[in-house]
Amino acid sequence: MSFKTFKGGVHPGHHKSATEKMPVVPAKAPAVAIIPMSQHIGAPCEPLVAVGDLVKKGQKIGASKGFVSVPVHASVSGKVAKIGTCNSALGRAVDAVFIENDFQDTWHEDVKPNPNWEQLTVDELKKVILEKGIVGMGGATFPTHVKLAPPPDQKIEFVLVNAAECEPYLTADHRAMLEQAEDLIVGLKLVMKAVNAPKGLIGIEDNKPDAVEVMKKAAAGEANIEVYALETKYPQGAEKQLINVLTGREVPSGGLPAAVGCVVQNASTCIAISDAVRKGVPLIERIVTITGSGIHEPKNMRVLVGTPVEEVIEQCGGLTENIRKLILGGPMMGFAQPGPENLPVIKGTSGILCLTDLEVQIDEIHPCIKCAKCVDVCPVSIMPLFIGSSVEQGMYDKAESYDAMDCIECGSCAYICPAKRPLTQWIRMAKGEIAAKRRAAAAK
Amino acid sequence: MIIPAVVSLGGLGLVFGGMLAFASQKFAVEIDPKIEMVQEILVGANCGACGYAGCAQFAEEVVAGRAPLNGCTPGGAKVAAKIADLFGAESPEAEARHVAQLTCVGDCNTAKSKHTYDGVKDCKAALMFGGGPTACEYGCIGLGNCVTVCPVDAITMGKNGLPIIDTNACISCGKCKNECPRHVIELVNAKGVHHVRCKSQDKGKQVRGVCDRGCIACKLCVKNCPVDAIHMEGNVAVIDSYICTNCGTCVEVCPQKTIV
Numbered sequence: 155m156s157f158k159t160f161k162g163g164v165h166p167g168h169h170k171s172a173t174e175k176m177p178v179v180p181a182k183a184p185a186v187a188i189i190p191m192s193q194h195i196g197a198p199c200e201p202l203v204a205v206g207d208l209v210k211k212g213q214k215i216g217a218s219k220g221f222v223s224v225p226v227h228a229s230v231s232g233k234v235a236k237i238g239t240c241n242s243a244l245g246r247a248v249d250a251v252f253i254e255n256d257f258q259d260t261w262h263e264d265v266k267p268n269p270n271w272e273q274l275t276v277d278e279l280k281k282v283i284l285e286k287g288i289v290g291m292g293g294a295t296f297p298t299h300v301k302l303a304p305p306p307d308q309k310i311e312f313v314l315v316n317a318a319e320c321e322p323y324l325t326a327d328h329r330a331m332l333e334q335a336e337d338l339i340v341g342l343k344l345v346m347k348a349v350n351a352p353k354g355l356i357g358i359e360d361n362k363p364d365a366v367e368v369m370k371k372a373a374a375g376e377a378n379i380e381v382y383a384l385e386t387k388y389p390q391g392a393e394k395q396l397i398n399v400l401t402g403r404e405v406p407s408g409g410l411p412a413a414v415g416c417v418v419q420n421a422s423t424c425i426a427i428s429d430a431v432r433k434g435v436p437l438i439e440r441i442v443t444i445t446g447s448g449i450h451e452p453k454n455m456r457v458l459v460g461t462p463v464e465e466v467i468e469q470c471g472g473l474t475e476n477i478r479k480l481i482l483g484g485p486m487m488g489f490a491q492p493g494p495e496n497l498p499v500i501k502g503t504s505g506i507l508c509l510t511d512l513e514v515q516i517d518e519i520h521p522c523i524k525c526a527k528c529v530d531v532c533p534v535s536i537m538p539l540f541i542g543s544s545v546e547q548g549m550y551d552k553a554e555s556y557d558a559m560d561c562i563e564c565g566s567c568a569y570i571c572p573a574k575r576p577l578t579q580w581i582r583m584a585k586g587e588i589a590a591k592r593r594a595a596a597a598k
Numbered sequence: 599m600i601i602p603a604v605v606s607l608g609g610l611g612l613v614f615g616g617m618l619a620f621a622s623q624k625f626a627v628e629i630d631p632k633i634e635m636v637q638e639i640l641v642g643a644n645c646g647a648c649g650y651a652g653c654a655q656f657a658e659e660v661v662a663g664r665a666p667l668n669g670c671t672p673g674g675a676k677v678a679a680k681i682a683d684l685f686g687a688e689s690p691e692a693e694a695r696h697v698a699q700l701t702c703v704g705d706c707n708t709a710k711s712k713h714t715y716d717g718v719k720d721c722k723a724a725l726m727f728g729g730g731p732t733a734c735e736y737g738c739i740g741l742g743n744c745v746t747v748c749p750v751d752a753i754t755m756g757k758n759g760l761p762i763i764d765t766n767a768c769i770s771c772g773k774c775k776n777e778c779p780r781h782v783i784e785l786v787n788a789k790g791v792h793h794v795r796c797k798s799q800d801k802g803k804q805v806r807g808v809c810d811r812g813c814i815a816c817k818l819c820v821k822n823c824p825v826d827a828i829h830m831e832g833n834v835a836v837i838d839s840y841i842c843t844n845c846g847t848c849v850e851v852c853p854q855k856t857i858v
Contacts, residue, residue: 245728492713492728516716548746579718582726 158357159385160395162533164566166322166388166486168361172452173325173445178333180456181442181469183255187230187460188240188498189215191249194295196222201251207234210262212436214285215251224287224297229438229458232256241497243482243489250498253460265434279348279431286430287437287501292316292327292391292420293483295502298427301419302348304412310349314400315342315356317365317421318384318391321484324505326441327421329454331358331365334425335372341424342379344431349417354379355400356421361386388486389564393418395533407560422504437501444470448477448508459501463494466506478514481507486565517574528567528577534560538567538577545580550591553584561585632661632684639680640670645749647671647771666690672769694840696785697765698752698774702738703795703856705758708810709737722779730780733808736798738782744774790839792849794819796856799832813856819848 192198197220203209209228216226232255240250268274274282284299304310315338319327331338342354356373358366360383373379384390384399394405396418403414411418419427422440429435438459445452450471457466463482467473481488482503491497499506528538536557544552558581567577636657644652648669650659659665660681668678668690675689682689710733715724721739724730730739740759752767753774763774765788775783782797794813798805802814815833827841828848837848837857848857 241728245726247729490727519718576718579723583718583720583723586722586726 158382158399159387159390160399160533161535162531162566163387163389163395164531164569165386166569168386169323169445170325170328170361172323173443173454174328174362176325176329176452176454178329178441178454178456181458181461181466183230183257183259183458184461184465185255186235186462187228187232187253187255187458188462188496189226189228189251189253189460190240190242190498190500191216191226191251192242193226193459193500193502194224194289194297196220196224196297196300198249199223199226201237201249203234203251205234205236208232209234209253210260212265212438213262214264214287214436215253222297222300224284224289224299225436227287227436227438228253228262229460230255231258231260241492241495243491243497243500243503245489245491265436267433268431271432274431276348276350279344282431283348283427286426286435288423288426288430289437289501290420291422291426291437291440291502291504293487293502293504295500298419298423301417302345304349304410304417308412309415310351310412310417311353311415312397312401312417313342313346313349313351313354314396314416314418315354315421315424316391316393316396316418317356317358317369318396319362319421320359320386320388320390320392321486321488321505322388323445323507324443324484325445325454326443326504328362328365330422330425330441331362332368335368337425337428338369338421339372339376339379340432341426341428342419343376344427345417345419345424346378351417352378356381357384357390357396357400358382359384359386359390388566388569389533389562392533392562392564394562407557440499440501440503442466442499442503443505444508445505446508446510447512448474448480448510449506450474457499457503460498463491463497463499463506466499467494467508473508474510476510476512477508478511479507479509481505481509483507485509485513486569487563519575520573522575523573525572527570527572531566531570533564533566534562536560538581539575541584542575542577542580545584550584550587553581554588558584559588630661633657635684636660636681639673639677639684641672641677641769643672643749643769643771645672645769645771645773647769647773671696671771695788696770697768697788698744698763698770698772698783699765699786699793700738700761700763700782701784701793701795701797702736702760702780702782703811703858704732704734704737704809705756705760706740707758709734709812710808725779734798734805734812735800736780736782736796737809737812739780743777743779744783747773747777749773787839790837790842791844792842792846792857793837793839794828794835794857796834798834801833811854811856814854816853818851818853819857822847822851 197218199216199218203215211231213228214225215228232253235252235254239247242248288298289295346354366383369381397416426437442457453470480491541553541556541558561581565578640653648656650656667681670677679689712733715731719741721741721743742755745753752764753761756762796813798812805812805814813834820828827838
């Protein structure tokens, strides 16, 4: 049996066995929820509440006028204790609303099921998705309503559900599929309706045979939805790679999926869309995989957005003593954190990864031996070795000429490099410098 | 046998030589000889401090009248005078020599660190992770971007995690100043001896929490300076080296030993 796949990629160990068989358990609601005003890519929200205000669960507490932005909602009911800053997954301090939980779970009146959800028009549907704060839950947190508004000249033919979960360790999407398959299908159908796409495709890596089976069963009655098993290879779930695998199309350099008639949504995002449209529940909780050898009891938990990472770790038995690295997200593309203090779970936190000396190995950087393994594994066919050396010498123009901007930061090059060169980090630096240069040029 | 070969090759040589000689006369590109003369005067470090791509371009621009005669920073007054001589112009007023200086004294013993950083040894990369490894938001990160960019190797990394600048070797090109993401390298008057080596705008209590030697804005130096050369810029004292008489009073009164 041959599975669909793409060019390049690497085969890191799965490390999923610790949590893949564990049903999702609810995490305790936090005593103080820290709700960052910036949980998505794009314009940060302005707080709509003041210190001392009483808020209800699901109440909109932050909004922005920017198009690439979504509102944020309170995940608990209670009193606004302070408006301050917290650490964000991306490594800088962001504004946040701190809500003292009254443990009453009083829902806001805006949160009510919509019995006529099937009759919603396309515009109403998009409005609900925006108002309920839905973003891509795979980790990039791109506002979903923006994805559903492609340029009018581009006809969307396929909606793809990214259920590959190619990052090692993470099992959040896997469990979501097993436990909420029907919701996922409903969410997918809603997205298909919103962009008027005739076909829906679901791609799942073949290391989750149970999920493939469950999804196939759930999609059995739907003529226009197909479920595919994909080869287990990283980064199978990268947007452009998934499109290439499932449709054979290639997103042009610098282009968006809509350019080739595709919209890609993460599996958990589809479930969130279904919840938002049918039950009226905004995106205030998500499934998080807490795993790694640095945690005593690895778990899949349903965590309220704004729960401090410290508390989640505590509920999993705490950290071991030889903890070396804390990562939000997966090991390949997640964000390493200075520490769990003042750090909340946000909409894009798919995993809390606690790694120890057993898993973290920091090596000396050696000179490039030009073996071109990075070129072989690069899924977007760029040459990381040359970009790396250019950045090492501070030559960002040269890095740009090697198409550094096409990099999807999957980390395959740094993973495979026998000389232990931090290629992905260099390319990220180059992307930052190049973007700054382009902004400066545009401002002139 | 050998004669025809010599004659034919020699003849060919003469013919081509003649053609080249003719072409070099006919198609010669006229270059102002002054450009070369200016270039010979310049330091030749190609540091780019003048704002042009290198010494050659600066020479061209000077001759064209688009760059100032004293535009070569590392050359200073000497070079400016020589160039002025060449053009028969009056030599421009000499500017005080400036040198690069590190405006931070928080080394690995005195300044606290926030977390361990294991990534690429580059200050800008370190800043991308959790806002930098130093507890002080203003302090030197110590991964040596300044060392890398210095065109004359005047900067070395000290054992205490702070760069050491050889002010005699410094050509005041300002590359280190532009590279430093924390802006703790400044170009200062070379005549000044004492400077406040801190840029922290935090309040005194916060500074004490993260660094043993940061400026806590106690204003003792401002009050004790006999010539009023010190003023506050926000929460940090600054010495005006044009007024300073290098008496050393501020160094003695500074409780944090920030002034050296």
